[in-house]
Amino acid sequence: xxxxxxxxxxxxxxxxxxxxxxxxxxxxxxxxxxxxxxxxxxxxxxxxxxxxxxxxxxxxxxxxxxxxxxxxxxxxxxxxxxxxxxxxxxxxxxxxxxxxxxxxxxxxxxxxxxxxxxxxxxxxxxxxxxxxxxxxxxxxxxxxxxxxxxxxxxxxxxxxxxxxxxxxxxxxxxxx
Amino acid sequence: xxxxxxxxxxxxxxxxxxxxxxxxxxxxxxxxxxxxxxxxxxxxxxxxxxxxxxxxxxxxxxxxxxxxxxxxxxxxxxxxxxxxxxxxxxxxxxxxxxxxxxxxxxxxxxxxxxxxxxxxxxxxxxxxxxxxxxxxxxxxxxxxxxxxxxxxxxxxxxxxxxxxxxxxxxxxxxxxxxxxxxxxxxxxxxxxxxxxxxxxxxxxxxxxxxxxxxxxxxxxxxxxxxxxxxxxxxxxxxxxxxxxxxxxxxxxxxxxxxxxxxxxxxxxxxxxxxxxxxxxxxxxxxxxxxxxxxxxxxxxxxxxxxxxxxxxxxxxxxxxxxxxxxxxxxxxxxxxxxxxxxxxxxxxxxxxxxxxxxxxxxxxxxxxxxxxxxxxxxxxxxxxxxxxxxxxxxxxxxxxxxxxxxxxxxxxxxxxxxxxxxxxxxxxxxxxxxxxxxxxxxxxxxxxxxxxxxxxxxxxxxxxxxxxxxxxxxxxxxxxxxxxxxxxxxxxxxxxxxxxxxxxxxxxxxxxxxxxxxxxxxxxxxxxxxxxxxxxxxxxxxxxxxxxxxxxxxxxxxxxxxxxxxxxxxxxxxxxxxxxxxxxxxxxxxxxxxxxxxxxxxxxxxxxxxxxxxxxxxxxxxx
Numbered sequence: 078x079x080x081x082x083x084x085x086x087x088x089x090x091x092x093x094x095x096x097x098x099x100x101x102x103x104x105x106x107x108x109x110x111x112x113x114x115x116x117x118x119x120x121x122x123x124x125x126x127x128x129x130x131x132x133x134x135x136x137x138x139x140x141x142x143x144x145x146x147x148x149x150x151x152x153x154x155x156x157x158x159x160x161x162x163x164x165x166x167x168x169x170x171x172x173x174x175x176x177x178x179x180x181x182x183x184x185x186x187x188x189x190x191x192x193x194x195x196x197x198x199x200x201x202x203x204x205x206x207x208x209x210x211x212x213x214x215x216x217x218x219x220x221x222x223x224x225x226x227x228x229x230x231x232x233x234x235x236x237x238x239x240x241x242x243x244x245x246x247x248x249x250x251x252x253x
Numbered sequence: 254x255x256x257x258x259x260x261x262x263x264x265x266x267x268x269x270x271x272x273x274x275x276x277x278x279x280x281x282x283x284x285x286x287x288x289x290x291x292x293x294x295x296x297x298x299x300x301x302x303x304x305x306x307x308x309x310x311x312x313x314x315x316x317x318x319x320x321x322x323x324x325x326x327x328x329x330x331x332x333x334x335x336x337x338x339x340x341x342x343x344x345x346x347x348x349x350x351x352x353x354x355x356x357x358x359x360x361x362x363x364x365x366x367x368x369x370x371x372x373x374x375x376x377x378x379x380x381x382x383x384x385x386x387x388x389x390x391x392x393x394x395x396x397x398x399x400x401x402x403x404x405x406x407x408x409x410x411x412x413x414x415x416x417x418x419x420x421x422x423x424x425x426x427x428x429x430x431x432x433x434x435x436x437x438x439x440x441x442x443x444x445x446x447x448x449x450x451x452x453x454x455x456x457x458x459x460x461x462x463x464x465x466x467x468x469x470x471x472x473x474x475x476x477x478x479x480x481x482x483x484x485x486x487x488x489x490x491x492x493x494x495x496x497x498x499x500x501x502x503x504x505x506x507x508x509x510x511x512x513x514x515x516x517x518x519x520x521x522x523x524x525x526x527x528x529x530x531x532x533x534x535x536x537x538x539x540x541x542x543x544x545x546x547x548x549x550x551x552x553x554x555x556x557x558x559x560x561x562x563x564x565x566x567x568x569x570x571x572x573x574x575x576x577x578x579x580x581x582x583x584x585x586x587x588x589x590x591x592x593x594x595x596x597x598x599x600x601x602x603x604x605x606x607x608x609x610x611x612x613x614x615x616x617x618x619x620x621x622x623x624x625x626x627x628x629x630x631x632x633x634x635x636x637x638x639x640x641x642x643x644x645x646x647x648x649x650x651x652x653x654x655x656x657x658x659x660x661x662x663x664x665x666x667x668x669x670x671x672x673x674x675x676x677x678x679x680x681x682x683x684x685x686x687x688x689x690x691x692x693x694x695x696x697x698x699x700x701x702x703x704x705x706x707x708x709x710x711x712x713x714x715x716x717x718x719x720x721x722x723x724x725x726x727x728x729x730x731x732x733x734x735x736x737x738x739x740x741x742x743x744x745x746x747x748x749x750x751x752x753x754x755x756x757x758x759x760x761x762x763x764x765x766x767x768x769x770x771x772x773x774x775x776x777x778x779x780x781x782x783x784x785x786x787x788x789x790x791x792x793x794x795x796x797x798x799x800x801x802x803x804x805x806x807x808x809x810x811x812x813x814x815x816x817x818x819x820x821x822x823x824x825x826x827x828x829x830x831x832x833x834x835x836x837x838x839x840x841x842x843x844x845x846x847x848x849x850x851x852x853x854x855x856x857x858x859x860x861x862x863x864x865x866x867x868x869x870x871x872x873x874x875x876x
Binding site for chain 1: 408
């Protein structure tokens with residue numbers, strides 16, 4: 078196997094400004110439109126201040142890929158990202174249920190599944206987040222077991238539950 | 254039409270009839286959206302009977318409008334408008350957040366809301382599904398509770414509509430707090446706990462319609478633009494410039510709490526009795542180090558993210574959360590009330606947010622009450638037992654609650670400082686207007702004019718069509734630093750704070766790339782923008798049943814602005830009447846008003862505003 082230069086997108090929710098420039102960058106790159114709900118990264122905010130950029134974490138066992146009955150999902154040899162073959166995807170949503178973080182979602186008009194493809198190794202969301210010096214999203218080299226990465230595959234609700242406590246302490250629990 | 258979703262929603266709350274309406278391209282080309290378009294629609298519908306329309310009655314129209322640049326120009330906002338219960342004119346009041354984006358993505362450029370619901374309700378917009386829903390379970394709830402309940406409830410509505418989509422982001426919510434429900438003239442329309450459309454008093458207008466909230470979720474893209482590649486280039490260009498303004502990004506207006514006081518000496522201190530203090534304990538570093546839990550907080554597409562999240566973590570005011578507070582909140586809920594402790598300022602700002610009160614109008618009316626208490630005009634008995642001494646944060650908190658619920662003295666103060674002064678003055682048989690820093694019913698923003706060192710000038714408020722609004726100031730020269738620039742931002746509907754770093758031409762380049770309309774600066778300042786300004790002026794001069802403004806008397810600074818500054822580096826300085834008169838006349842000339850401040854008929858005709866001329870003639874304003 079050729080040496081891989083796989084990356085992983087770190088997410089520091091405490092630093093997310095909620096500017097949603099990642100959604101703009103992602104949807105412009107993939108859809109050539111500003112389209113927040115068709116973005117592969119979406120900033121959830123069920124409690125103001127607790128903004129959660131939500132995107133694929135590339136689990137080591139790829140439960141979404143395993144679950145697809147139509148073999149529409151595959152793993153990029155180059156980046157480790159999940160790739161969607163839209164000609165095979167039926168939009169059945171089985172992969173959404175398989176994902177521990179319910180991260181995949183349907184394209185609002187094409188009705189095909191959307192999963193972060195890491196922009197072939199140079200993610201647009203990270204670029205803009207870094208350029209603006211928010212650094213809520215960053216890139217690290219992916220090494221060894223991905224077990225702890227899978228731990229990040231959580232629903233926005235689960236993440237928010239932890240994040241509000243970090244942000245607001247005891248008060249945070251009242252806000253949920 | 255490019256840049257627009259192409260249709261607006263009109264919702265009659267009396268009948269719950271909902272329809273889609275459109276406007277011709279020529280109207281949109283002249284009035285854009287937001288403030289400009291609201292002026293046009295409002296004039297066409299209510300112009301003929303403007304002076305008898307009760308802003309808090311069912312005949313008023315509430316506008317929630319985006320503009321063509323919303324979502325494209327960095328920094329998404331939405332404009333709230335209608336006849337203002339503060340000025341009796343019309344004020345375009347914008348607030349940041351994702352609401353405008355969600356609305357456009359749902360396929361609508363704005364909402365036109367008429368009538369009055371029979372019982373508390375909220376409007377839910379999920380793409381093309383628009384419904385009026387019961388809000389009795391959230392009526393009476395404060396801001397944070399309202400956001401909590403509605404986020405859960407309406408996220409479920411989205412899931413019900415799209416059960417197979419996977420998770421969709423929560424809808425965006427505009428809402429009012431108890432102050433709005435009780436039709437306080439100092440109530441705001443809010444989003445995300447602490448963002449407010451402040452000036453105008455539209456929280457009270459929403460309350461008068463029994464409308465607690467409006468929720469929007471759009472799953473579509475932003476509308477098509479004329480020149481997509483150019484729009485992308487312009488976004489990058491604008492963001493790069495904004496990124497360079499590093500201290501502005503880092504501090505936002507939060508740097509003002511000390512500098513506008515100690516350096517420019519233009520901050521309201523104890524109800525503007527002074528405009529200077531040198532309390533280093535109140536400087537931005539204290540806020541940053543002790544209270545900010547998020548250094549950068551912002552809204553859709555914003556490169557600047559000048560907001561900060563602040564929270565008090567210790568002491569008697571523990572657990573209060575708000576943004577920044579920004580300079581206006583720092584000033585009006587700080588030194589203006591004799592408070593110089595950052596924690597107490599964050600606490601009061603958070604409380605004001607929760608109650609849905611305007612920090613500026615609410616802070617101003619509380620400062621006014623405290624000065625009357627200082628002077629022995631208002632007693633502890635009058636205040637329902639509150640010891641309203643300067644700096645007594647708990648007392649001000651109690652008073653804020655009374656205002657929001659119109660309890661006791663709060664009922665009078667909920668009318669705002671100007672109207673409260675008239676009412677209390679009658680009760681006490683004293684002229685209380687000398688203690689109100691107001692312009693045509695609107696308390697003035699925290700940028701005094703006496704030192705001459707702030708960005709405000711002697712005509713900023715006196716000649717503004719939005720009166721005391723510090724984000725819409727009259728100025729000279731009128732075609733570059735005047736109010737017509739603010740009309741542009743509020744009608745394009747984006748954040749003016751992201752324009753500081755940019756060449757103004759870039760905005761017109763955005764307009765062209767998004768809409769395809771080639772509009773020159775000249776055209777904006779000499780016709781389109783000027784036309785919007787004139788209609789707003791006419792509305793302000795027509796006024797309302799409880800207050801009318803005669804420009805010869807009322808295009809004037811408040812009495813306090815002619816008192817010499819008592820302290821600070823500019824002690825003794827004050828507003829020069831003669832200079833003011835000269836600037837005023839120069840401004841009148843520049844915007845086509847006669848020596849009395851009345852729009853000239855020939856100018857109105859040139860702008861195609863014959864109906865405005867006719868109306869002003871009919872009521873003898875033009876003679």
